[in-house]
Amino acid sequence: xxxxxxxxxxxxxxxxxxxxxxxxxxxxxxxxxxxxxxxxxxxxxxxxxxxxxxxxxxxxxxxxxxxxxxxxxxxxxxxxxxxxxxxxxxxxxxxxxxxxxxxxxxxxxxxxxxxxxxxxxxxxxxxxxxxxxxxxxxxxxxxxxxxxxxxxxxxxxxxxxxxxxxxxxxxxxxxxxxxxxxxxxxxxxxxxxxxxxxxxxxxxxxxxxxxxxxxxxxxxxxxxxxxxxxxxxxxxxxxxxxxxxxxxxxxxxxxxxxxxxxxxxxxxxxxxxxxxxxxxxxxxxxxxxxxxxxxxxxxxxxxxxxxxxxxxxxxxxxxxxxxxxxxxxxxxxxxxxxxxxxxxxxxxxxxxxxxxxxxxxxxxxxxxxxxxxxxxxxxxxxxxxxxxxxxxxxxxxxxxxxxxxxxxxxxxxxxxxxxxxxxxxxx
Ligand SMILES: [Zn+2]
Ligand SMILES: [Zn+2]
Numbered sequence: 001x002x003x004x005x006x007x008x009x010x011x012x013x014x015x016x017x018x019x020x021x022x023x024x025x026x027x028x029x030x031x032x033x034x035x036x037x038x039x040x041x042x043x044x045x046x047x048x049x050x051x052x053x054x055x056x057x058x059x060x061x062x063x064x065x066x067x068x069x070x071x072x073x074x075x076x077x078x079x080x081x082x083x084x085x086x087x088x089x090x091x092x093x094x095x096x097x098x099x100x101x102x103x104x105x106x107x108x109x110x111x112x113x114x115x116x117x118x119x120x121x122x123x124x125x126x127x128x129x130x131x132x133x134x135x136x137x138x139x140x141x142x143x144x145x146x147x148x149x150x151x152x153x154x155x156x157x158x159x160x161x162x163x164x165x166x167x168x169x170x171x172x173x174x175x176x177x178x179x180x181x182x183x184x185x186x187x188x189x190x191x192x193x194x195x196x197x198x199x200x201x202x203x204x205x206x207x208x209x210x211x212x213x214x215x216x217x218x219x220x221x222x223x224x225x226x227x228x229x230x231x232x233x234x235x236x237x238x239x240x241x242x243x244x245x246x247x248x249x250x251x252x253x254x255x256x257x258x259x260x261x262x263x264x265x266x267x268x269x270x271x272x273x274x275x276x277x278x279x280x281x282x283x284x285x286x287x288x289x290x291x292x293x294x295x296x297x298x299x300x301x302x303x304x305x306x307x308x309x310x311x312x313x314x315x316x317x318x319x320x321x322x323x324x325x326x327x328x329x330x331x332x333x334x335x336x337x338x339x340x341x342x343x344x345x346x347x348x349x350x351x352x353x354x355x356x357x358x359x360x361x362x363x364x365x366x367x368x369x370x371x372x373x374x375x376x377x378x379x380x381x382x383x384x385x386x387x388x389x390x391x392x393x394x395x396x397x398x399x400x401x402x403x404x405x406x407x408x409x410x411x412x413x414x415x416x417x418x419x420x421x422x423x424x425x426x427x
Contacts (some may be wrong), residue, residue, distance in 0.1 A: 001154070002101045003414065004136065004139060005334070005413065005416070006121060006138065008132055008133075008136060008412045008413060008416060009413075009425065010193075011131070011132045011135050011136045011412075012128065012129075012132050012408040012409045012412060013405060014403055015128045015131045015132060015405075016053070016128070016404065016405040017409070018128065019124045019125060019127065019128035019404050019405065019408055020124075020401045020404060021066055021122070022042075022046075022096055022124040022127055022321070023121055023123075023124035023125075023129075023361075023401060024095075024097040024122050024401075025395055025402060026042070026120035026123055027095070027097050027098070027099060027114075027115050027120040028097050028098075028099055028101075029101065030045065030086030030087075030091075030099050030101055030113045030114050030115045030120065030303065031085065031086055031098070031103075031113065031207070032041050032085060032086055032087070032088060032103050032106050032111065032153075032270060033085040033150065033151035033152070033153045033154060033155045033156070033161060033162075034061045034062070034085075034150060034151045034155040034156065034159050034161045035062075035085075035103065035106065035244065036061070036062040036084050036085055036096045036150045036151075037062060038215070038217075039062070039084050039085075039123065039149065040057060040058075040062035040063070040064050040150070040307065043064050043084065043123065043148045044057050044064050046127050046131075047064070047066035047127075047128065047130055047146065050066075050130055050131060050134040051134065052066045052067060052068050052130070052134065052146075053067045053068060053069045053408040054066070054067035054149070055067075055079070055361065056171070059166055059169050059170075059171045060150065060151075060161060060162070060165035060166040060168070060169040060171070061150045061151060061155075061160075061161050061165070062150045063147075063149055063150050063169070063171060064146075064147075064148040065145055065146065065147050065148070065168045066130060066145070066146035066148075067143065067144075067145055067146075067175075068130070068133060068134055068137055068140070068143065068144040068145075068146070068324050069137075069143050070137055070138075070139070070140025070141055070142050070143060070144070070419065071137055071138035071139065071140065071279035072138075072139065072140060072141035072142075073141060074140075074141030074142030074143075074176075074419055075092070075142065075145070075422075076141075076142040076143075076179070076418055076419050076421070077142055077143040077145060077175040077176065077177045077178050078142070078143075078144055078145070078177065078178070078179045078180075078181065078414070078415045078418040078419060079144075079145040079147050079172070079177035079179070079180045079181070079356065079360065079362075080126055080129060080144065080145070080146055080147065080181050080182075080411045080414075080415055081126075081147040081148075081149060081180060081181065081182040081353055081356060082118045082119070082122035082125065082126035082146075082147070082148055082149065082182075083122055083123075083149045083152035083153075083314065083351075083353070084119055084122070084123045084148075084149065084150055084152075085119055085146050085150055085151055085152055085153050085206045086099075086113050086114055086116070086117070086119065086120075086153075087113070087114060087116045087117055087153055087393060088103070088106070088111030088112065088113060089112065089113075089114050089116040089393060089394075089395050090112040090114065090394065090395045091114035091115075091116070091387075092395040092396045093114070093116075093396060093397060093398040094287070094387070094396070094398065095398065098114070099112075099113060099114040099115065101113040101114070105230070105281075105419075106156070107156040107158065114395070116392065116393050116394065116395060116397045116400045117152075117153065117392045117393060117397070118184070118185035118258045118369065118392060118397065119152065120293070121185045121369065121399050121407065122183070122184070122185070122406060122407075123148065124404060125404055125407035125408050125409060125411060125415075126148065127144070128145055128404070128405075128407075128408035129407075129408050129411030129412050129415070130146045130223075131409075132408060132411075132412040133415055133416075134398075140415075140416070140419055141420060143175050143420050144415050144419070144420075145172070145175075147171065147176060147180075147356070148382070149162070149163055149352075149353075150162070150165055150166075151165070152351065152352055152353075152384050154206060154313050155313075157206070157208070157313070159313055160362070162313075162315075162352050162355075163250045163315075163352035163353060163354075163355035163356055164352065164355045166355075167355055167356070167359065168415070171355055172356075172359075172360070176360070177356070177360040177362075177381075178360065178361070178418070178424070178426075179360065179361055179362045179418045179423070179424065180353065180356040180357045180360050180361070180362030180363075181206055181362055181363055181364075181410075181411065181414045181415070181418075182318075182351065182353040182356070182357070182363075182364045182365075182366075183364065183365045183367050183407060183410060183411075184349075184351060184361070184366050184367070184392075185366075185367050185368075185369045185371065185392075185399045186366040186367065186368060186369065186392070186405075187339075187368070187369075187391055187392070188344075188366060188367075188368025188369070188370065188372060188380050188388060189368045189370070189372045189373050189374060189380060189381060189390045189422045190368055190369060190371070190372075190400060190402065190403045191336060191337075191341060191367075191368060191392055191403050191406050192336065192341075192367070192368035192369065192374075193308050193330070193332050193335070193336040193340060193341045193342070193366070193367060193368075193406075193410070194342055194343070194344035194364050194365060194366040194367075195320060195325055195329075195341070195342075195343060195344065195364075195365045195366075196320060196343060196344050196345065196346055197321070197325050197333065197343075198319065198320065198346065199236075199280055199281065199282075199317040199318065199346050200317075200318045200319070200320055200346055200347070200366075201317055201318040201346065201347060201348075201349045201350050201351050201354070201364075202252075202278040202279055202280050202346070202347070202348040202349065202350055203280075203281070203285050203315065203317045203350070204277065204278050204312075204313075204314070204350035205224055205274060205276070205277050205285065205286075205289070205311045205312065205313060205314045205315070206274070206275075206276055206311070206312040206313040207253070207273075207274070207275045207276065207289075207292065207309065207310070207311055207312075208270065208274055208309070208310045208312060209231075209234060209275075209296045209307055209308070209309050210270055210271075210272050210298075210307065210308045211227040211230050211231045211234070211270060211271045211272070211273070211274040211300050211305055211306070211307050212269060212300075212305060212306050212307070212308070213225035213226050213227035213230070213268075213269060213270070213303075213304075213305040214228060214268050214269065215262075215267060215268055215269040216266075216267050217222060217265065217266065218262075218263075218264065218265040218266055218267055219265070224267050225303070225304045225305050226267045226272045226303070227260075227267075227268065227269070227270055227300075227303075227305045228260065228262070228267070228268075228271055228280075229303055230271075230299060230300045230302070230303035230307070231258065231260075231271040231273055231303040233299040233300075233302065233303065234273065234295060234296050234299045234300070234344070235255055237295045237299055238253045238255065238292070238295065238307075240295075241253055241288060241291050241292060244276050244286060244291050245284055245288060245291075246284075249279070249280045249281040249284060249346060249375065250278075250280045251277070251278065251279045251280070251284055251288050251348075252276075252277070252278045252348050253275060253276075253277050253288070253292060254276050255273045255274065255275035255370075256274060256275055256276065257273075257275070258271065258273055258274075258275075258276040259271070259272040259273075259274065260272075265359065269341070271405075276312055277311070278348035278349075278350065279317075279348075280317075280346055280348060281317075282316060282317050282321070285314075289311055292309065293309045295322060296309050297309070307376075311373055312410065315350045315351075315352045315354060316354045316358055317350075317354060318341070318350070318351050318354045318355065318357065318364050319357065319358070320352060320363060320364055321361075321425070323425040324362060324363045324425055325362065325363065327423050327424055327425055328363045328365075328414065328417075328423055329341065329364075330411065330417075330422075330423075331413050331414055331417045331422070331423050332365065332410070332414075334413065335406065335409045335410050335413050336406060336410075342374070342378065344366065348391070351364070361425065363414070365410070366405065367406060367407055367410070368380070368403070369398075369399035369400055369403045370386075370387065370388075370389055370390065370398065370399070370400065371383050371385075371386025371387050371388065371389075371400070372386070372389050
């Protein structure tokens with residue numbers, strides 16, 4: 001048993017230069033949610049070259065699932081998951097493989113495109129894990145699914161896509177996973193693995209608020225209805241919603257995009273607010289939505305305007321059960337080192353891998369990839385002379401290549417441990 005652990009690690013070390021090369025290629029060629037055409041092709045070509053039993057493509061857009069049946073009989077199937085899409089964010093990461101891609105055709109665009117959430121790392125690490133596990137297939141008791149998921153960041157609102165769409169498209173119809181494993185690169189010390197019992201990430205939903213007035217010349221606002229101050233009133237009022245739900249379970253309502261149709265001398269008909277609602281506890285979501293809708297409708301009415309509020313693209317929280325964490329810790333510690341596996345706080349980020357983990361069970365962790373250390377209180381702080389701590393979705397977000405091998409090893413060792421029955425919550 002011990003032997004194969006070391007063998008998988010050696011094989012991961014051997015694959016590391018290739019994983020870094022893939023990561024840089026993907027980073028240079030990012031594609032937005034539901035447009036991951038070349039990324040999916042790149043992944044599928046690799047999986048086919050490995051001789052997997054099946055390579056399913058075109059799942060819910062550009063999803064790819066590779067199926068590797070082990071050479072030994074076993075009742076379990078582990079699904080290893082990577083998200084593959086990029087963001088409409090300028091790439092200021094400073095690396096020589098930074099992206100210069102612009103997507104001119106994307107709805108609402110043109111957008112600069114970059115892997116500002118690190119999904120290039122996720123994709124390359126899972127490709128590396130496929131290499132490693134395919135190399136050990138004769139000794140695997142069970143099946144491994146390599147799940148490359150598109151549109152994690154949310155497709156255009158007029159399109160379907162993401163994790164739930166993959167489930168609905170039958171990605172897991174057979175064999176059905178007995179465990180899902182996912183991870184996310186994060187601003188944490190390099191090589192550290194973070195986990196949390198309970199909700200690691202928040203429940204999320206996209207919110208669209210359309211404030212409608214009456215279009216009129218900019219010089220005569222009294223002859224029309226100006227939706228702009230109503231939109232401003234709604235944005236200001238949102239700051240009070242925090243105080244209307246328990247402060248012990250955080251919520252956030254962020255309006256990240258305002259779309260107006262006016263001009264300097266035209267009061268436009270509508271102003272549309274686009275944002276996201278996050279709740280650390282899923283049960284708060286309905287209440288926050290009810291209050292946000294009330295706020296929007298009544299604030300608009302106070303300005304003689306109207307507001308229509310829609311909630312789209314709901315994502316459940318990423319939840320780690322105590323049982324799965326306990327089952328996973330020995331493997332996490334063996335891979336990252338005892339002292340580098342740390343319990344972290346939850347965040348109001350989201351990851352729609354929750355759609356998989358909720359259905360099939362499993363575990364989700366974070367992987368540190370930045371120049372940081374932990375202070376006495378266990379909080380990440382930048383190391384002197386390093387590149388600092390930069391959050392995901394920031395144009396300066398970076399992930400260092402030298403940690404990718406840890407991700408490959410995590411995938412491979414978690415998969416092996418699950419298939420052999422060492423990492424599971426049921427006998
Ligand atoms: Zn992400
Ligand atoms: Zn993201």
